[in-house]
Amino acid sequence: MDRLETIAEVRQYVRAERIARRTVAFVPTMGALHDGHGSCVAAARELGGVVIVSIFVNPAQFEPREDLSKYPRPLEKDLALCGAWGVDAVFVPDAAEMYRVDQDVWVEADRLSKLLCGRTRPGHFRGVATVVLKLLNIVQPDTAVFGQKDAQQAVVIREMVEQLDVAVRLVLSPTVRENDGLAMSSRNAYLALDERARAPWIYRSLVRGKELVSKGERDPSRVAGEIRRQMEAHGIAEVEYVELVDARDLSTPRRVEGKVLIAAAARVGTTRLIDNVVLDVREDGTVEETMLF
Amino acid sequence: MDRLETIAEVRQYVRAERIARRTVAFVPTMGALHDGHGSCVAAARELGGVVIVSIFVNPAQFEPREDLSKYPRPLEKDLALCGAWGVDAVFVPDAAEMYRVDQDVWVEADRLSKLLCGRTRPGHFRGVATVVLKLLNIVQPDTAVFGQKDAQQAVVIREMVEQLDVAVRLVLSPTVRENDGLAMSSRNAYLALDERARAPWIYRSLVRGKELVSKGERDPSRVAGEIRRQMEAHGIAEVEYVELVDARDLSTPRRVEGKVLIAAAARVGTTRLIDNVVLDVREDGTVEETMLF
Numbered sequence: 372m373d374r375l376e377t378i379a380e381v382r383q384y385v386r387a388e389r390i391a392r393r394t395v396a397f398v399p400t401m402g403a404l405h406d407g408h409g410s411c412v413a414a415a416r417e418l419g420g421v422v423i424v425s426i427f428v429n430p431a432q433f434e435p436r437e438d439l440s441k442y443p444r445p446l447e448k449d450l451a452l453c454g455a456w457g458v459d460a461v462f463v464p465d466a467a468e469m470y471r472v473d474q475d476v477w478v479e480a481d482r483l484s485k486l487l488c489g490r491t492r493p494g495h496f497r498g499v500a501t502v503v504l505k506l507l508n509i510v511q512p513d514t515a516v517f518g519q520k521d522a523q524q525a526v527v528i529r530e531m532v533e534q535l536d537v538a539v540r541l542v543l544s545p546t547v548r549e550n551d552g553l554a555m556s557s558r559n560a561y562l563a564l565d566e567r568a569r570a571p572w573i574y575r576s577l578v579r580g581k582e583l584v585s586k587g588e589r590d591p592s593r594v595a596g597e598i599r600r601q602m603e604a605h606g607i608a609e610v611e612y613v614e615l616v617d618a619r620d621l622s623t624p625r626r627v628e629g630k631v632l633i634a635a636a637a638r639v640g641t642t643r644l645i646d647n648v649v650l651d652v653r654e655d656g657t658v659e660e661t662m663l664f
Numbered sequence: 665m666d667r668l669e670t671i672a673e674v675r676q677y678v679r680a681e682r683i684a685r686r687t688v689a690f691v692p693t694m695g696a697l698h699d700g701h702g703s704c705v706a707a708a709r710e711l712g713g714v715v716i717v718s719i720f721v722n723p724a725q726f727e728p729r730e731d732l733s734k735y736p737r738p739l740e741k742d743l744a745l746c747g748a749w750g751v752d753a754v755f756v757p758d759a760a761e762m763y764r765v766d767q768d769v770w771v772e773a774d775r776l777s778k779l780l781c782g783r784t785r786p787g788h789f790r791g792v793a794t795v796v797l798k799l800l801n802i803v804q805p806d807t808a809v810f811g812q813k814d815a816q817q818a819v820v821i822r823e824m825v826e827q828l829d830v831a832v833r834l835v836l837s838p839t840v841r842e843n844d845g846l847a848m849s850s851r852n853a854y855l856a857l858d859e860r861a862r863a864p865w866i867y868r869s870l871v872r873g874k875e876l877v878s879k880g881e882r883d884p885s886r887v888a889g890e891i892r893r894q895m896e897a898h899g900i901a902e903v904e905y906v907e908l909v910d911a912r913d914l915s916t917p918r919r920v921e922g923k924v925l926i927a928a929a930a931r932v933g934t935t936r937l938i939d940n941v942v943l944d945v946r947e948d949g950t951v952e953e954t955m956l957f
Contacts, residue, residue: 378829476773476793476820476827483768500769501828508829527769534769535794536671536801 372453373460378509381423381462385511394420396542397512399503402426403443403557404452407547411516412456414544418514421459425506430466431474432498443560462510469505477501478535480527486621487523487634488645491611496527503528507539515539520546520554522632522647525663526621543662546646548574554646561642569606570639573646576601580613580633581648585658589627591615602637609638618649618663628652630661665746666753671802674716674755678804687713689835690805692796695719696736696850697745700840704809705749707837711807714752718799723759724767725791736853755803762798770794771828773820779914780816780927781938784904789820796821800832808832813839813847815925815940818956819914836955839939841867847939854935862899863932866939869894873906873926874941878951882920884908895930902931911942911956921945923954 375381385395396415400408408424415422426449433439446463453461477497483489484496507515517525525543532541547555552574553567562570580598588594595613602610616623618630627650634647651661668674681688689708693701701717708715719742726732739756746754770790776782777789800808810818818836825834840848845867846860855863873891881887888906895903909916911923920943927940944954 382831472827474827475775476771476824478769478828479772480769505827505829508831511831531769534765534767534798535771536798538675538801538804 372450372458374450375460375462376464377468378464381460381509384460385423388421394418394514395510395512396420396422396514396516397506397510398422398424398458398516399506400424400426401428401442401557402449403445403560404449405547405555405557405559407518407520407544407555409452409456410547411518411544412453412458414542415514415516416457418542420513422457423460423462423510423512424453424458425462425464425510427462427464427469427502427506429469429498429502431470431502432495434492434494437492438558438561443557462506469502474501478504478531480530483523483527483530483621487612487614487616488636489523491636496524499524500527500531504531504535504537507537512539514542516542516544518544518546519649519663520556520646522634522649522663523621526618529664541664543664545662552578554644556644558642558644561640563640566640566642570644572602572605572607573635573637573639573644576605576607576613577633577635577646577648580615581650581658581660584627584631584650584652587656589652591624591627591631594627594633598633598635602635607637607639611636611638611643628654630663632663665743665751667743668753668755669757670761671757674753674802677753678716681714687711687807688803688805689713689715689807689809690799690803691715691717691751691809692799693717693719694721694735694850695742696738696853697742698840698848698850698852700811700813700837700848702745702749703840704811704837705746705751707835708807708809709750711835713806715750716753716755716803716805717746717751718755718757718803720755720757720762720795720799722762722791722795724763724795725788727785727787730785731851731854734854736850755799762795767794771797771824773823776816776820776823776914780905780907780909781929782816784929789817792817793820793824797824797828797830800830805832807835809835809837811837811839812942812956813849813939815927815942815956816914819911822957834957836957838955845871847937849937851935851937854933856933859933859935863937865895865898865900866928866930866932866937869898869900869906870926870928870939870941873908874943874951874953877920877924877943877945880949882945884917884920884924887920887926891926891928895928900930900932904929904931904936921947923956925956
């Protein structure tokens with residue numbers, strides 16, 4: 372496995388792969404890798420070309436008082452996992468390589484970045500979109516793989532690629548969960564034992580919402596209200612939001628129909644966790660979990 | 665000369681050129697072509713590969729009350745000029761091809777877009793940066809050529825390419841002038857006869873500023889003041905700004921030294937014109953006109 376630290380090294384590596392007529396699949400990460408990332412790498416490997424993983428804790432997507440400095444950075448363990456997963460090259464730039472001057476040019480989703488998580492993290496998606504575009508421009512992959520667990524991020528990136536005509540194909544990988552349902556997240560490492568015990572109720576409550584929709588409930592606020600009550604009843608006291616939105620543009624629907632994203636953010640102790648389910652609510656009344664795209 | 669109207673056609677055209685191992689040079693324009701564009705095309709042709717010109721009057725870079733609808737669109741004449749200049753392919757998309765959905769994702773230069781022209785055209789550089797990135801992503805050229813006449817645009821694009829790691833080399837082409845000094849511009853076509861007679865005083869006044877610097881004046885506001893007085897004394901009544909700024913980051917210097925951009929915007933009648941000179945002010949006191957980059 373190659374370890375690349377500079378943009379020049381990545382460009383050289385990818386150029387050689389192109390000359391050898393291999394395609395490039397890319398999985399951008401912030402490290403602290405878990406099976407969710409592993410599933411993205413597996414999806415990338417299925418494409419048959421080389422797989423490049425980036426590990427970069429992007430300062431630009433953290434709000435001023437967030438967990439940038441304490442975000443886990445177990446680099447040696449991450450590199451070992453990438454090796455075990457069959458990754459061909461890992462790009463591990465430092466912040467000075469990625470942000471060589473004071474960043475003045477940003478990629479911003481006006482409307483999408485203000486919804487859901489954007490209400491409490493106003494600069495987050497600007498930071499995400501900007502670093503992802505930078506990474507895509509550096510690696511120039513044929514395909515880039517993202518996880519559905521970060522649903523709003525996935526929609527912002529899909530719209531960025533579509534609206535800025537970025538020449539890349541996006542692949543979305545399903546959320547990977549612990550046995551008790553908790554969505555895998557690098558931030559789960561912050562949870563104390565009792566918090567870890569309560570955390571699965573975020574997902575369990577989302578499943579309760581899905582069951583309501585399956586039984587015929589079509590009022591978005593009733594479904595969201597029940598999910599929130601479930602969370603609060605099980606010790607998820609600080610629910611930031613529970614929302615049902617159109618999976619295509621994150622707009623608020625009047626009725627639960629079509630492709631619907633049920634997204635939630637909550638604090639468990641001091642740790643902010645997000646999760647979601649995406650439902651395909653068909654006209655014949657059937658309801659199935661599905662992918663955002 | 666090939667005429668391409670869709671993004672898919674451009675991608676297919678460029679793919680074929682790549683397979684044939686030809687490099688691609690790209691000149692984005694809004695049409696209404698003149699010798700300034702011709703000089704950009706000549707610079708592109710010197711690179712030896714194929715030359716693609718885009719002609720697209722970008723709605724996103726016009727302010728609400730600006731001249732979008734009356735902006736000249738002499739397409740047949742433009743195509744004939746491109747043919748005569750030896751352009752290999754012209755990309756002439758319509759607005760529905762370039763903006764397929766309501767644009768929500770934008771490229772924005774926070775600081776740079778608010779200076780100089782940005783003060784009266786607050787959304788202009790966002791529109792420019794966004795469409796240029798879209799075009800660069802569509803064409804994926806090795807080199808893109810811009811004109812120094814639009815100096816702030818050139819700086820915004822240079823910073824966008826640098827800060828977003830866009831894989832393209834930028835070439836800047838010098839301002840081309842009429843015999844009386846007026847910078848060539850598609851908007852010169854708006855000028856009435858008497859306005860056309862006064863318009864060269866924008867450049868003549870900039871040259872007067874350069875002469876002051878050559879004689880040793882190092883106070884930016886004195887140089888700018890004299891340029892403004894010259895313009896006003898010669899019938900350029902509505903001077904929007906005259907500024908001396910650092911050519912690298914458009915910051916305001918205390919002294920005139922190093923690479924300095926002297927930029928001006930003024931209305932002649934109802935037509936807004938811009939022009940500039942870039943000076944290399946050396947420590948030994950010599951002063952020479954130079955390129956922004």
